[in-house]
Amino acid sequence: MDRSHAVVIHRNGSQLPAHRPEAMPVVVTPVTDLYEAEREYVVRLDVPGATRETIRVEVQPARLHVSADVAVRTGADVTVQHREIVWNRFTRSFNLGPGIHLEGITAAIADGVLTVRIPKSEEVLPRNIAIQ
Amino acid sequence: MSLIRWNPTRDLAWPSELLSFQREMNRLFDTFARTDEGASGLSMWTPAVDVAERNDDYEVRLELPGVRKEDVKITIENNVLTIRGEKKREENVNENDYRRIERSYGSFVRSFTLPVAVRADKIEAKAQDGILTVRLPKAEEARPKQIEVQVK
Numbered sequence: 001m002d003r004s005h006a007v008v009i010h011r012n013g014s015q016l017p018a019h020r021p022e023a024m025p026v027v028v029t030p031v032t033d034l035y036e037a038e039r040e041y042v043v044r045l046d047v048p049g050a051t052r053e054t055i056r057v058e059v060q061p062a063r064l065h066v067s068a069d070v071a072v073r074t075g076a077d078v079t080v081q082h083r084e085i086v087w088n089r090f091t092r093s094f095n096l097g098p099g100i101h102l103e104g105i106t107a108a109i110a111d112g113v114l115t116v117r118i119p120k121s122e123e124v125l126p127r128n129i130a131i132q
Numbered sequence: 133m134s135l136i137r138w139n140p141t142r143d144l145a146w147p148s149e150l151l152s153f154q155r156e157m158n159r160l161f162d163t164f165a166r167t168d169e170g171a172s173g174l175s176m177w178t179p180a181v182d183v184a185e186r187n188d189d190y191e192v193r194l195e196l197p198g199v200r201k202e203d204v205k206i207t208i209e210n211n212v213l214t215i216r217g218e219k220k221r222e223e224n225v226n227e228n229d230y231r232r233i234e235r236s237y238g239s240f241v242r243s244f245t246l247p248v249a250v251r252a253d254k255i256e257a258k259a260q261d262g263i264l265t266v267r268l269p270k271a272e273e274a275r276p277k278q279i280e281v282q283v284k
Contacts, residue, residue, distance in 0.1 A: 028159060031234035035225050044222075046197040046235050048262035078191075082183040082244075085195060112197035112262015 028087040039125060041118040047090045048112035055114060057107045064094040099124040177236030190268040197262035208252050216241035
């Protein structure tokens with residue numbers, strides 16, 4: 001078997017080069033959960049392989065944009081037996097409506113999950129009215 | 133029940149824009165279709181995996197974002213490697229407060245038959261940034277060897 005380049009061997013026998021040229025990023029959309037808490041919205045994205053250094057979270061007045069590059073395994077001495085992880089970039093954008101405190105948006109990443117907390121703005125937070 | 137994983141590189145002959153759109157649509161549907169009721173009633177999902185073979189070992193990588201080390205179990209028996217575990221939901225969130233749920237959760241299991249014998253006692257597993265990497269050193273007799281043949 002020629003081991004000088006990695007091949008992908010599928011069950012149906014077709015062979016494709018596993019190496020992708022750098023000019024062609026393979027982009028996928030990370031799956032996302034969103035829930036509403038009393039004082040904030042919480043967005044959770046699955047971005048396995050992304051780290052604090054490789055992920056970018058951008059906030060614009062009406063948009064939240066998340067992107068991350070992840071490393072794809074290739075190697076001169078590797079024969080790929082089975083490949084399902086073919087993507088090397090995560091990208092997703094969210095529209096932000098009114099009632100959001102933009103400057104207070106925070107993000108944290110752990111174990112390949114990015115958590116973005118979007119605080120609600122003062123006007124929409126529930127206020128208790130004291131009864132005289 | 134067997135779920136056949138859709139292979140995104142099968143249609144590489146297509147123009148790249150059509151390919152990426154089709155891949156994206158298929159992947160989004162695939163994500164929803166993969167969640168299934170297992171026999172035990174717990175929801176099941178299928179993590180994506182790469183298997184690579186090198187001269188001295190195999191490397192198996194699984195995408196397990198948000199899965200804790202304690203919730204993963206790796207076993208090997210008769211050259212069949214099995215990785216099973218559970219991805220748990222955040223506990224302090226009321227179901228009614230969710231506005232969107234796309235991420236899979238619940239139990240998962242993937243098995244691989246390794247074509248070559250491996251040293252079961254030297255298997256290493258590492259979890260980092262949501263990717264589980266399992267390294268399986270090949271048994272001594274299974275490594276490729278250069279044999280010199282004398283030509284008479």
